[in-house]
Amino acid sequence: MKARIHVTLKNGVLDPQGKAIEHALSNMGFDGVNEARQGKFIELELSETDRAKAEASVDEMCRKLLANTVIENYSIELE
Amino acid sequence: MKARIHVTLKNGVLDPQGKAIEHALSNMGFDGVNEARQGKFIELELSETDRAKAEASVDEMCRKLLANTVIENYSIELE
Amino acid sequence: MKSAVIVFPGSNCDRDMAVALEKITGTKPLMVWHQEYDFDKVDFIALPGGFSYGDYLRCGAMSARSHVMKEVIKRAEDGVPTFGVCNGFQILTETGLLPGALMRNANLHFVCKDVTLTVENADSMFTNAYDKGQEITIPVAHHDGNYFADDETLNRLEGEGQVAFKYASDINGAQRRIAGVMNARGNVLGMMPHPERMIEPALGGSDGRKMFESVMNRLG
């Protein structure tokens, strides 16, 4: 089973990479980008075949390692 | 309009971050993660309201800045 | 004073830290590998700079979950002076021993240079050999030193004297120019600048020595 995880910065947490993207895009003449935010996208290839078990285990991975819940949110999709 | 962009490493390109994540997860006792790949997830808030125009413009942003097309693929969703 | 330097895969200032500790305290520190569960009793624990686990995922994230850090957390909670420089600071925030997080530098560039710091609290375990408000020169070398915490936390840190050092001018976008913070109890310090790189004139100055001497003063 495959897990697709999005890790994004919480609202209110300043995003230097996002800011830099906004800046660069506007320097390059792309107008109309009001905001850019950069997060991570992690794909895991799992041996687990049971959906519920996989979900629980990936959730734990996120809480314990993949996201820093002080500043980040995460979301999980299984496929 | 919002654009959600995924930037991932092309197949065959070494992903040191993914490797390190695999390793760390297994050190922490999470078994059954056969592979981990890490990419970027970028969200843009656009002024553009025309879908086709937005799509074309974001595609250009990806080719010119957001993705390094020598080693990365990208995909765009508008919402 | 007997110290321990914790070594993670990818640490690269571990030797620098050990050399500085030996030069200043006169005692060779114990080098502790990240897979250890336990190590000899020491008076001082140092988490060195470097790129543990390549700084992959988030700086310090993987090291913070290593075996040895469980023991370090326990000892820090028991009051053992614990000090993290650069990657060590990042590890300390990732474990929750220190509040906040270290984000990518605002200009996205790695920065290595001497910077001027102001000593914000000169009463602490780590700073008592300095004077309050004193300006000192210490180098930085980091890509992710942009300190972030929410306003409430920042107010508390400033109010309680938990901010040890600030940058005299903006270096990396850190909130309120914070360069180093302590925990509430005052026995854990994390800072981005490298005092161990400024311990003799041949390296450009000695302002870093007093950080270590402060701890020696306190431990007697």
Add this chain to the structure above:
Amino acid sequence: MKNGNEIQITPELVKEHGLTVEEYERIKRAMGREPNYTELGIYSVMWSEHCSYKSSRLHLKKLPTKAPWVIQGPGENAGVIDIGDGQAAIFKMESHNHPSYIEPYQGAATGVGGILRDVFTMGARPVANMNALRFGEPNHPKTRHLVGGVVAGIGGYGNCVGVPTVGGETNFDPSYNGNILVNAMTVGLADAEKIFYCAAAGVGNPVVYVGSKTGRDGIHGATMASAEFTDDSEEKRPTVQVGDPFTEKLLIEACLELMATDAIIAIQDMGAAGLTSSSVEMASKGGVGFELNLDNVPQREANMLPYEMMLSESQERMLMVLKPGREDMAKAIFEKWELDFAVIGHITDTGKLTLKFKGETVGDIPLDSLTDDAPEYDRPWVPTPKREAVSVKAVDDLNKAAMDLIGGPNLCSRRWIWEQYDHMVMGDTIQRPGGDAAVVRVHGTMKGLAISTDVTPRYCFADPVEGGKQAVAETWRNITAVGALPLAITNCLNFGNPERKDIMGQFVGCLEGMGEACRALDYPIVSGNVSLYNETNGKGILPTPAIGGVGVMQDIDRMATIAFEGAGQTVVLIGETKDELGASLYQREIVGEDAGLPPVVDLAVERRNGDFVRALIENGQVTTCHDLSDGGLIAALADMAMAGGVGVDVTVDDTLPLHAHLFSESQARYLVATDADTAEQIRKEAKDAGIPVTVLGETGGDSINVNGGAVKLDLKALKSAHEGWLPNYMANAS
């Protein structure tokens, strides 16, 4: 496909492998049969310019490589010199030009990784990195992106590995618009008694692979695009090599840990042409054979063919021959550092490279045919025509000329670059970037290693022989200027297409000049690298033989820096200024011409003046010193004033026009500054030794003032232009 050898060898395929018809015939003769696909791949990389040095070998042989302190000259992974007290310095420079143009970050990063491996392979702990960079003109649309990517890549790799990047050089010139140069150098330290070499020995001994897994990275592009692969082409397309500095750091620590035992017989990194060149080199140097079982190669991707495994350039991998019975101990070390470890073969007495795959022999090549029988060409060449001497005119506003040069792309501060490099890690950087040479303390001692990289491509283009001499002499001078004794050099010879007679003439000329300088200065070449075909649309780069020099100082407390030490120092010029403005920076940038003769390099004078200056530093008479190079006297004065934060007031005579005094690039010159009494003493000593010497003036004030205001540069304005150019240029980056 079973093992790839089903693929028919056609003339097209041979051509795609970069082999000529004659070369292919030579392969058939050497083998006594047609090669199969795997074997063809192996020949193609071993006989490539990069591995065989077929165009350059003949000429490289003429370079001086010996001195009593040389432990190992060219021919190993890196050169080794004795620095006294039982210690050795090990160093080499290498190019990563083409990959850096395609993908600047990864290209530069993997360049650093590769050169680090060359050095720690020999048992050294790397202690310093250098980088010599050439970019196209600043307003070329690609330049900014390339500068940003290359600098980030070098920093990204070196910073993570924890080896300080302590210096380098950076030039801009239109000739590099389509071919940037990224040359990286590493210096390491080892016990002189514990140097590791690559010659394999001992029939039956295990051949061991360590480090990262093998993927399809960097496999020769042209070949892989061949029709046979269209079924699953996307998957098999050659990919850019991605560096993993974290793994490299672990590999360094693991190898050094194993080297402290007696388990290793021979060791070799997998660089260009990966498993092929490393195994061929180890076996042929040792006069033995290798049998490799490719099923045991740690693989990152599924279904890899023998051809792919042998040609992959995946990074962070090493090959070793161990003493029998030491495998378990070695394995435990690599497992501790979380690295792959696999016994992939053994030594044979067949003199062949034998490859097994899924129970079959898929390659069987006589080793000496890969090395000794490799083609060697005496490529036709014509000497570069001698230029006419020209007189270079004065411009009206010399103030503006000086300001434009010092605050322009060629002479501006490189701080924006080196502040992105950790130049202090390891705690022994005694002289940071920004001076003449970097100085790194030999850990735990008072000794210092001084390191500098230099070449002036303008001169090499104008007169390859003089330019070759000058490049060597300039590193020698830079090392001398900090107070160290220059001992030996490495080099990276970057040129255009050697199949063109004029380019080959540049190559031959530069080598002749280099050799002459090395002999005159007792400064042998111990390692190096050649990068040819740096050419786009028939337009070659300027000839760029980058030289990396290494010297030693006995006492780091007796070291000079370029900074004036406050007001009241007397400034003395050692050496003679002549009207030498041909091929100068002033001529090119301010007058807008490139003509005439470059400055003459008189090696006897170079040595005499340098030895004199070094003695002044060694005996403590001088702690402020700077050599004169690009931009001449005014540029050197400006560097010293800006570094010291104090102005200077000087007077020059009227034996030369003022613009020649200011901008001439005459060689063998140094500026020193010291107290008035010592300065007078130095003047006398120099006179007695027959060395031209001029007391120029005194430090003080807030400007650089020449001849009572004939030229006057406000220090603050100058500094802001000098420090500002590069960051301002890069701030417009996308």
